[in-house]
Amino acid sequence: MPSQRNGDADSTPVDVCSVVIPTPYGEFLTRVFETAAGHPYLALIKGDVTGDEPVLARLHSECLTGDVLGSLRCDCGVQLRTALRRVAAEGRGVVLYLTGQEGRGIGLVNKLRAYVEQDFGADTVDANLRLGLPADLRDYADAAHVLGAIGVRAVRLMSNNPAKADGLRANGIKVETMAAIPTSAHHRNAGYLNTKANRMGHVAPVGSELTELPEAPVDVHRLMGDVEPREGRPYVVLSYAQTVDGRIAERAADPVSHALRAASDAVIVGADTIERDDPQLTVRLVAGASPLRVVLDPDLRTRPAARVFADDASTTVFTTEGMDAEKAAALRASGVGIRAVPAGPGGLDLGAVLSDLRAAGVRSVLVEGGAGVIAAMLAAGLVDRLVVAMAPSIGAGSAQVDIGPSVDALRLSNRCAYLAGDDLILAWDVERP
Numbered sequence: 010m011p012s013q014r015n016g017d018a019d020s021t022p023v024d025v026c027s028v029v030i031p032t033p034y035g036e037f038l039t040r041v042f043e044t045a046a047g048h049p050y051l052a053l054i055k056g057d058v059t060g061d062e063p064v065l066a067r068l069h070s071e072c073l074t075g076d077v078l079g080s081l082r083c084d085c086g087v088q089l090r091t092a093l094r095r096v097a098a099e100g101r102g103v104v105l106y107l108t109g110q111e112g113r114g115i116g117l118v119n120k121l122r123a124y125v126e127q128d129f130g131a132d133t134v135d136a137n138l139r140l141g142l143p144a145d146l147r148d149y150a151d152a153a154h155v156l157g158a159i160g161v162r163a164v165r166l167m168s169n170n171p172a173k174a175d176g177l178r179a180n181g182i183k184v185e186t187m188a189a190i191p192t193s194a195h196h197r198n199a200g201y202l203n204t205k206a207n208r209m210g211h212v213a214p215v216g217s218e219l220t221e222l223p224e225a226p227v228d229v230h231r232l233m234g235d236v237e238p239r240e241g242r243p244y245v246v247l248s249y250a251q252t253v254d255g256r257i258a259e260r261a262a263d264p265v266s267h268a269l270r271a272a273s274d275a276v277i278v279g280a281d282t283i284e285r286d287d288p289q290l291t292v293r294l295v296a297g298a299s300p301l302r303v304v305l306d307p308d309l310r311t312r313p314a315a316r317v318f319a320d321d322a323s324t325t326v327f328t329t330e331g332m333d334a335e336k337a338a339a340l341r342a343s344g345v346g347i348r349a350v351p352a353g354p355g356g357l358d359l360g361a362v363l364s365d366l367r368a369a370g371v372r373s374v375l376v377e378g379g380a381g382v383i384a385a386m387l388a389a390g391l392v393d394r395l396v397v398a399m400a401p402s403i404g405a406g407s408a409q410v411d412i413g414p415s416v417d418a419l420r421l422s423n424r425c426a427y428l429a430g431d432d433l434i435l436a437w438d439v440e441r442p
């Protein structure tokens with residue numbers, strides 16, 4: 010078939026025809042252009058894309074393997090369908106399908122040869138380079154021209170690739186925002202998506218870090234025991250994980266520990282734990298309210314950027330009188346409560362902390378660690394309930410809980426056991442001496 014270009018000297022794409030293409034996402038008016046190099050560009054349009062209001066748009070580089078065959082080596086097919094779906098849902102927008110950009114412009118044959126290199130260990134960038142080809146040969150001048158020709162002046166670009174936005178801007182199209190199309194990584198394309206993020210500047214191709222999906226709430230009332238404030242202080246539950254040989258174990262977030270948080274008025278951790286783990290201390294794995302977050306920080310050394318200070322829940326820091334006043338003021342100004350209490354064994358007078366909390370209306374607290382805070386609480390006789398998750402490992406943990414030689418052995422009673430996966434969760438009342 011003869012080209013529509015008829016040997017014209019102009020190097021901009023020519024308008025070939027308009028035709029309706031019905032898709033699973035509805036009909037798209039498709040404006041067809043042909044580039045000087047002879048590549049058809051298909052603008053699949055919904056609604057009126059002219060005017061000043063930015064248009065939802067995607068520039069989609071051709072990918073036969075991904076778009077047509079659904080190859081799991083890349084994310085193209087999923088992105089194409091997601092873009093069509095979003096434009097259809099919005100009722101106004103354009104997906105510009107760019108043939109001739111197969112394999113980031115090196116063509117299908119070279120892309121398939123690049124895949125062979127990848128099977129021998131090269132990543133997607135080095136594979137092109139090994140073949141003596143650039144990592145990316147695409148140019149978006151023609152795409153910008155086509156957008157202009159169909160009346161688009163400004164776009165909300167659906168892409169993870171900043172080079173596309175730059176290419177449009179350089180050619181007179183305003184890019185108002187970029188809305189990434191992250192896809193869930195498959196084990197076959199996880200490395201490819203990582204390379205795009207790390208070596209090609211793509212923004213979050215696999216989405217933001219996995220935040221846990223809410224599960225059905227877990228009823229932890231038996232683990233919690235008989236929650237009742239004590240004389241002048243809240244009910245205190247100590248919760249931690251240990252290896253079978255009795256060392257404090259790392260604990261991945263799990264629904265039971267989040268449900269324990271959701272069951273408590275406040276959650277307490279030491280500054281060491283904040284520094285080491287940067288926990289959020291919020292309730293995310295179950296539907297429930299986040300408790301007041303309490304940080305024991307005698308020297309007020311916790312970084313202002315720590316996640317425990319983020320505004321997704323309330324936070325109070327207990328420190329000593331001699332704190333850095335400027336830092337305290339800055340934290341206060343950002344909405345963090347600062348309370349000064351006397352110093353005590355291991356840092357703060359824990360009795361004073363608890364009575365202050367009780368005075369503020371806190372009826373129950375969950376102490377999550379670390380080892381020093383756990384030991385100090387036990388040694389001070391301030392624990393009412395112990396919840397210990399026995400992790401299925403030996404020798405992996407860090408310190409043991411050491412309550413010191415001067416403390417009499419504590420007796421535990423009213424046992425409750427709970428099986429959660431390979432973990433064994435045990436809870437007891439701590440008897441008063």
Ligand SMILES: Nc1nc2c(ncn2[C@@H]2O[C@H](COP(=O)(O)OP(=O)(O)OP(=O)(O)O)[C@@H](O)[C@H]2O)c(=O)[nH]1
Pocket residue numbers: 068069070071072073082083085088110111112113114115119120123124133137167168169170173190205211
């Ligand atoms: N050379 C080469 N091209 C690839 C490879 N995997 C996918 N492609 C091509 O890359 C192009 C898609 O570009 P990407 O860089 O993956 O993504 P993008 O379209 O620029 O960015 P997004 O807009 O976020 O999707 C398509 O033309 C694919 O054929 C590969 O391993 N090597």
Ligand SMILES: [Zn+2]
Pocket residue numbers: 072074075076083084085086
């Ligand atoms: Zn692809």
